[in-house]
Amino acid sequence: MSLWDELVGQDHAISLMKEAAIPGSPAMTHAWLITGPPGSGRSTLAHAFAAQIVGAGEDPIAWSQVVKGAHPDVSILATDRVSITIEEVRALVSFSYFSPSQAPYRVVVMEDADRMTDRTSNVLLKALEEPPPQTVWILCAPSPADVLPTIRSRMRSVTLRVPSADEVAQLISQREGVDSAVAALAAREAQCHIGMATRLATDDQARLRRDESVGLVLGLTTVSSAVKAAADLLDIAKADAAALVERHDASEREELLHSLGIAPGGAVPQALRSQLKTLEEDQKRRSTRSLRDAVDRILVDVMSVLRDVVMVQVEAGVELVNEAHRSAISTRAQATTAELTLSALDALAVARKRMAGNSPPLLVLEALLIAMSGRVPSSTP
Template structure:
C-alpha cells in the first residue's frame, strides 16, 4: 500500500510532493519548508503525513512509517496538533529546539504544524527565525486554510501546495472504503458535509451527529420573530455544546485514567496531595480543548446554516445546482415561500459576520442571537 493512497481528489498536489520526495538532489523542487493549504476537510493533515512518510520512510510503499507518523511515534517526525484555541509560543519553541536534532533513522527530520493559522504574530515571528536558518536535513511542513492566514514573511520562505475540495462521489468512495457504510448514506453525508472528509465520515457513522444537524436546520427554519430568535440561539448553543461533549468526554476520561495508572493510583483511589498538581494541569489542558471544541462545534453549525440559505438562494434563482440539503427538499420548498433570494443573500452575509464575531471572542450566544434576529427579519 502506498503512503499516497487515500488522498482523495488531490492528484496534482500529490504529484508535486511525490516528485520532490523522490528527487532529494533538488531537481524535483525539494526545499526545506512547505505550506499545504486547502479548505477545511480537504485533507491537509493527511497530505502532510503522507509527504513526511515519503521523506523519512523506505520508499512510497512504506505504510508502516505512515502508521507511525499518524500515531505520532516516529522518532524523526514531530507533529503539532494543538487542542487549544491558539498555538502557544512554548509549543513552537519546543518544536524549534527539536528541529535541530539530526534524523535518527531517515533522510530528514520533519516538523509538521497543523492549523498554522492559529499562531499569533509573536509566535509566528519565532517560527520565522527557524525558517530563515533551518538545519540542513530538517523539513518544515505547515498546514493552513490559505496563504493569507500566515504572515507575508513566512509565506515568502515556504513553497506552497494548494489542495482542492474533493468531489462528493470521491469522498463517498473513501468513506465506504474506510467504514463499510451503505453508499447512499455515504453520499448523503458527503453532500451535507460539503466534501469535508472528517465531517462526512462522522455524519455517515453517527446517528447522533445526523440528528444534531437536522435539529439545527429545523430550528433555524422555524425562526419567525425576535422571540423565536432568542430561544433558537439558546437551542443552537446547546446543540454545539452537546456536539463538543460527544467529541471530548470519552477522550478526557481515557486521558485521566491513563494519567492515574501512570501515577500508580487505582481507579477510585485517593490522589495524594503531591500528585494533585499534575492532574490539575491535565484538567486545565482539557478545559482549553473543550473551549476549542465548542468553537469548532459552533462553526460547524454556522456552516450548516450557510448551506441551508445557499440552497434557498440557488433554488430561488432557479439555478441548476443540486442542493446541499437534498434530504430536506420538502422543507426547502416550503421555506422558499417566505425567503426570497435577496433575503437569503442577506442571511449568508450575516452568517459570515457571526463566524467572524465568534472567532474574535464575542460571546457566542450574542453572536447567534444577532444572526437569528437577521433571519427573523429576512423572512417575510
C-alpha cells in the same frame, strides 16, 4: 489503505510531494505550506509526506511510526486549543535543530498554523530564516493569507482543491464499509468535508443533531423564535462537542493515573496533584475549542440552508445540499426574497468572523438568527 489512499481529488499535490520526497530530489525544500479548505485533507497530506520523507519511500515501519506519532525524527503539533502557544513553537524549533537519528531528515508538522499569533509566528520565522540543513517544516492552513507574509514567502506552497461529493462518498463507502447511498448523502450534507462526512455516515447522533439544527433555522419567524433557536443551537453544539471530547478526556485521565501508579478511584497524593491539574487545564482549553468548532460547524450548516434557499429563489435547478428539507426550504424561499437571503449570508459571514474573534457563542448565534428572521438589518462586525 495508506495515507495517500485517504486523499481524494488531490492527484497533482500527491505527485508533487512524492517526487520531492525521493532522496536527492531537487524538488525538495526546507519548508512547505499546505493550504486548502477544511476537510480537503491538509493534515492527511502532511502526514503522508512526512512518512514518505522519513521512510525513504514506502517503508512500512516508518509509516506505522508516523501514523502512531512515535517516529523519533517526526514531530507533529495538532493543537486542540484555541491558539498555538509560544512555548509549543519553541519546542518545535528546538526539535528542528537536532540531527536526525534514523531518517535522512527531521520533519516538523504543524497542522493548524493559522492558530499562531503574530508573536508566536515570529519565533517560527527565525527558524525558517536560518533553517538547519536536515530539517523539513510542513505547515497547514486554510489559505496562504492565514500565515504571515514573511513566513509564506519562505515556503513552497501546495494548494488542495475541494474534492467532489462523489469522490468523498466513494472514499467513505470503501473505508468505513457503509452503504453507498448513506455515504453519498453524508458527503453532500457535509459539503465534501471528509471528516464531517465520515461522522455523518457513521454516527447516528451526529446526523440527528445536524437535522435538528437545520430544522431550527428553517423554523425562524419572529425575534422570539430566533432567540430561542439560538439557545437550542448552542445546546446542540455543546452536545456535539461533548461527544467528541468526553470519552477522550476520561481515557486520558485514566492513562495519567495509571502511569502515576494510582488505582482507579484512589486518592491522588499531594505531590502528584500538579500533574493532574495541568491535564485538567489542558482538557478545559480543549473543551473550549471543541465548543467553538461545534458552533462553527452549525454556522456552516446554516450557510448550506441559505445556499439552498437562494438556489430555489433563482430557480437554478441544482441539487440541494439539504434535499431532505426541500419542502421547508421552498416555503422559506417563497416567504422572502433572494436579496434578503443574500443579506442573511452577509450576516453569517459576520457571525463567523465574530466566532473567530472569540465572541460569546450565544450572542453570536442570537445576532445571526435575529438578522435571518428579517426583523432587523444585519450589522457590521
